[in-house]
Amino acid sequence: MSFTDTMDQEKLYALLAREMAGILTTEEAEDLRQLLQQYPDASYIREVFSQNWTPAGKQYSPQQVQQLMEKHQQRLQQISEAEPYTEAPEPRRHWGWYSGIAAGLLILLALGGYWRYGQQKKTPVVLSQLVTDKRMRSQILLPDGSRVWLNAGSKLDYPPQFAAHQPREVTLEGEAFFVVQPDAERPFRVHTKTFQIRVLGTSFNVRAYPLEDSAVASLVQGSVEVVLNDASKQVVSLKPNEKLTVPVHPATEQTENIVAVHTPLVIYKSKLTTLQDSIITETAWVQNKLAFKHLQLDKVVTMLEQWYGVEINFSNNRKKQLYFTGVFESESLEEVLNALETTLSFSWHKDADGKIWIN
The missing domain is CATH 2.60.120.1440 (Jelly Rolls)
Structure with a gap:
């Protein structure tokens, strides 16, 4: 069977090229399916295109692709001039079909080679x-x-x-x-x-x-x-x-029979939370200020650990639920803890190993 419409032939080659490159859209996939139904023989071309036609280690540059295309066009022109269309019309229709296949295949091979050539040129961004x-x-x-x-x-x-x-x-x-x-x-x-x-x-x-x-x-x-x-x-x-x-x-473990929902x-x-002098607690750290308003003590401790590079432990977990407000800029860790301790809601000490504990 031969194409009755040159546009159909060109469209098929274009869609197969996009399929080979992995960029075919859902709409284009439906168009390709209809064309393959209309021209069953074209399924063979699709099968050929799905193969890896580029030998290992061999890639085509854009200049080589152009040269291959020109040589193929010259061969087709020589064949057309040597054999007039008045003889053996039926085989010639098949030759026109298969020469179209060859042309389309070369185009797709060229596109594939050019695409692989381009892919090799890409350098991963570090x-x-x-x-x-x-x-x-x-x-x-x-x-x-x-x-x-x-x-x-x-x-x-x-x-x-x-x-x-x-x-x-x-x-x-x-x-x-x-x-x-x-x-x-x-x-x-x-x-x-x-x-x-x-x-x-x-x-x-x-x-x-x-x-x-x-x-x-x-x-x-x-x-x-x-x-x-x-x-x-x-x-x-x-x-x-x-x-x-x-x-x-937190990440929930999944077993073979139980899936977390x-x-x-x-x-x-x-x-945003504001304090004295229009300080915004969420961004005060940018101005080298440690600020918090009505914040649970366990979250305050997390901020202190990051700010001063220390580890602070609780010997009484109930103290974690206490709420505090404060703004500090140049104070040491001891000065901050002492200031919070003046509320008389907790005490703190440093053990023999230098670890800080909140009681």
Whole structure:
């Protein structure tokens, strides 16, 4: 059977090329299925195309592809001139069909060779990384001019250069404050294990430490969208002076017969917390201030451990539920603990090994 329409032939070759490259859309797959039903003989071409036709170690450059195409066209032209169409019409229709197959096959081989050639040319992007230990805070200017402050015990992965016309993407573990340069063509995205933040240009804070029971996105200026990483893919828009708190469930083990079922996340949107002199507790650390308002003592202790690089233990777990408010800037750890101890709600001491205990 031969093609009755040259456009059908060209469309088939194009669809098979896209299928071979792995970029066929659902709509195109349906078009290909209908063409293969209409021209059953074309299924053979598809089978041939599915084979690995590029010998190991042999790749075609764009110049070689062009030369192969030109030589093939010359051979087809010579055959057409040597054999007039008035003789043996039926076989010639088959020859036209098979020469079309050959031409299409060469085109797809050329495309495949060119695609593999291009793939070989691509070099994996090696990400840069900024890491801060406990007691350390750092800042960095990203390649696009955006500035990032990184809190203690955090890690930021980012590319040495952001690609043109592509989203600017970084990955955060820990806490960071971002001031993003506006760029409508390249939206900025921050990835964490709990959510993704999408933004054009603004300033915001992200706290997503791996061992904490929640992750928080706090917006200071501009607007952002927070996209949850769970199955819901829920999108939450934030306005200035708003923050979103997302509970983080610990990983649940799965056995062969029991599969964990997670309840839907209950997320919280609220206003940023302010203290004296308009200090915002969520971003005070950027100004080297340790600030918290009506915060449970176990969470305050977590902040102190990160801030001062120490380990603090509880000898009385009931003390974890106490709430405290405070702002500290240049005080030592002992001075902070002594200030909190004046509430007479707990005491603290350091043992012979230098470990700190809250009683």
